[in-house]
Amino acid sequence: MQDIVVVGASAGGVEALQVLTAGLVTDLPASVFVVLHIGRGIDGRSFLPEILARAGALPVKHPVEGEEICRAQIYVAPPDCHMLLRCGHVHVLHGPKENRTRPSINPLFRSAAAAYGPRVTGVILTGLLDDGVGGLAEIKRCGGLAVVQDPATALYPSMPENALKCVNVDHVVPLHGIAQLVHALATTERDATEVEEPMERKLVDLTCPECRGPIWEERQGRIVQYRCRVGHAYSP
Numbered sequence: 001m002q003d004i005v006v007v008g009a010s011a012g013g014v015e016a017l018q019v020l021t022a023g024l025v026t027d028l029p030a031s032v033f034v035v036l037h038i039g040r041g042i043d044g045r046s047f048l049p050e051i052l053a054r055a056g057a058l059p060v061k062h063p064v065e066g067e068e069i070c071r072a073q074i075y076v077a078p079p080d081c082h083m084l085l086r087c088g089h090v091h092v093l094h095g096p097k098e099n100r101t102r103p104s105i106n107p108l109f110r111s112a113a114a115a116y117g118p119r120v121t122g123v124i125l126t127g128l129l130d131d132g133v134g135g136l137a138e139i140k141r142c143g144g145l146a147v148v149q150d151p152a153t154a155l156y157p158s159m160p161e162n163a164l165k166c167v168n169v170d171h172v173v174p175l176h177g178i179a180q181l182v183h184a185l186a187t188t189e190r191d192a193t194e195v196e197e198p199m200e201r202k203l204v205d206l207t208c209p210e211c212r213g214p215i216w217e218e219r220q221g222r223i224v225q226y227r228c229r230v231g232h233a234y235s236p
Contacts, residue, residue: 001029001030001119001185001186001187001188001189001190002030002119002120002121002144002145002182002185002186002188002190003029003030003031003071003119003186004030004031004033004085004112004116004119004120004121005030005031005032005033005120005121005123005182005186006032006033006035006085006108006109006112006120006121006122006123006135006139007020007032007033007034007035007122007123007125008034008035008036008105008108008109008122008123008124008125008127008131008132008135008159009034009035009036009037009124009125009126009127009159010036010037010105010126010127010128010129010131010156010159011037011126011127011128011155011156012125012126012127012154012155012156013036013037013125013126013127014036014048014051015155016125016126016149016154016155016175017034017036017048017052017055017125018051018052018055018056019055019175019176019179020123020125020175020178020179020182021052021055021056021058021060021074021179022055022056022179023056023176023178023179023180024056024057024058024074024179024182024183025057025183026057026058026072027072028058028071028072028182028183028186029071029072029186029187030071030072030121030182030186031069031070031071031072031073031075032058032073032074032075032182033074033075033077033083033085033090033108033112034048034052034074034075034076034077035077035083035103035104035105035108035132036048036076036077036103037101037103037104037105037127037131038079038103039079039080040079040080044079044080045079046062046076046078046079048060048076049061049062049074049076052074052076056074058072058073058074059072059073059074060073060074060075060076061073061074061075061076062075062076062077062078062092063075063078063083063090063092064090064092065090065091065092065093066089066090066091067089067090068088068089069085069088069089069090075090077092077103077108078092078103079103080094080102080103081093081094081102081103082094082095082098082102082103082104082107082108083103083107083108084107084108084111085108085111085112085115085116086111086115087115087116091111095107095231096210096230096231096232096233097210097232098131098232098233098234099129099130099131099233099234099235100209100210100234101131104131105124105131105132105135106131106132106134106135106233107135108135109122109132109134109135109136109138109139110134110135110138112139112144113135113138113139113141113142113144114138114142116144117142117143117144117192117194118142118143118144118192118194119144120139120142120144120145121139121144121145121147121182121185121186122135122136122139122140122144122145122146122147123147123148123149123178123182124136124146124147124148124149124159124160124163125149125154125159125160125175125178126149126154126155126156126157126159126160126175127154127156127158127159127160128156128158128159129158129159129162129235130158130159130162130163130166130235131159131235132159132163133159133162133163133166133167133223133235134223134225134235136148136163136167136169137166137167137220137221137222137223140167140168140195141194141195141196141197141220141221142194143192143193143194143195144192145170145171145185146163146167146168146169146170146171147169147170147171147172147173147178147181147182148160148163148164148167148169148171148172148173149172149173149174149175149178150172150173150174150175151164152174153174153175153176154175160172165222166222166223167222197220197221198220199218199219199220200218200219200220201216201217201218201219202216202217203215203216203217204216204217204226206226208228208230208232209232209234210228210230210232211228211230211232213228213229213230214228214229215227215228216228224236
């Protein structure tokens with residue numbers, strides 16, 4: 001069963017997440033984790049949990065470091081922090097930016113894949129560029145499922161379109177159908193297959209835009225990323 005649901009969104013994401021949240025039922029046998037690209041703001045606060053709580057029936061919160069994971073709960077990455085999953089717990093840290101964002105979608109997706117493997121459903125919603133695509137590929141490699149919002153229903157279709165180009169997606173669904181699909185996947189047993197894809201890594205003649213350090217090109221399947229030794233990471 002797919003009882004770990006990770007969701008990534010960027011531009012247009014508040015509206016899309018409200019629609020998704022409105023469709024999730026109170027007895028959902030899964031935990032939902034959301035990353036929306038959002039800056040720190042003037043006072044370091046985000047009102048996204050309150051916005052999503054008003055939109056749907058499930059409780060919504062920013063997790064604290066080391067918090068135990070509960071079902072039928074939505075966790076939203078705090079501003080300027082990555083949200084990572086370990087078995088049974090959520091971790092929140094001020095780590096290196098990926099694709100110039102913090103929180104970033106890829107760290108959440110990768111950590112979920114590493115901790116929960118085939119139990120993970122990854123969901124890419126509306127947004128610009130391609131953050132989350134590498135993480136979605138990692139979910140697939142570990143036996144999980146990849147769900148992408150139909151680009152025709154996205155305010156900004158770039159993220160869904162890039163996911164479709166680079167990942168063998170399992171479901172392409174209009175926005176209003178994603179919540180129902182999440183529930184169906186969480187209540188259905190399935191067989192899972194992990195995919196072995198070797199990682200190719202080489203030092204390239206570039207420097208990290210954040211720290212000016214050396215940077216490596218990493219290729220795995222159709223995914224290409226650039227990462228410095230500090231941990232800043234970028235798609236092409």
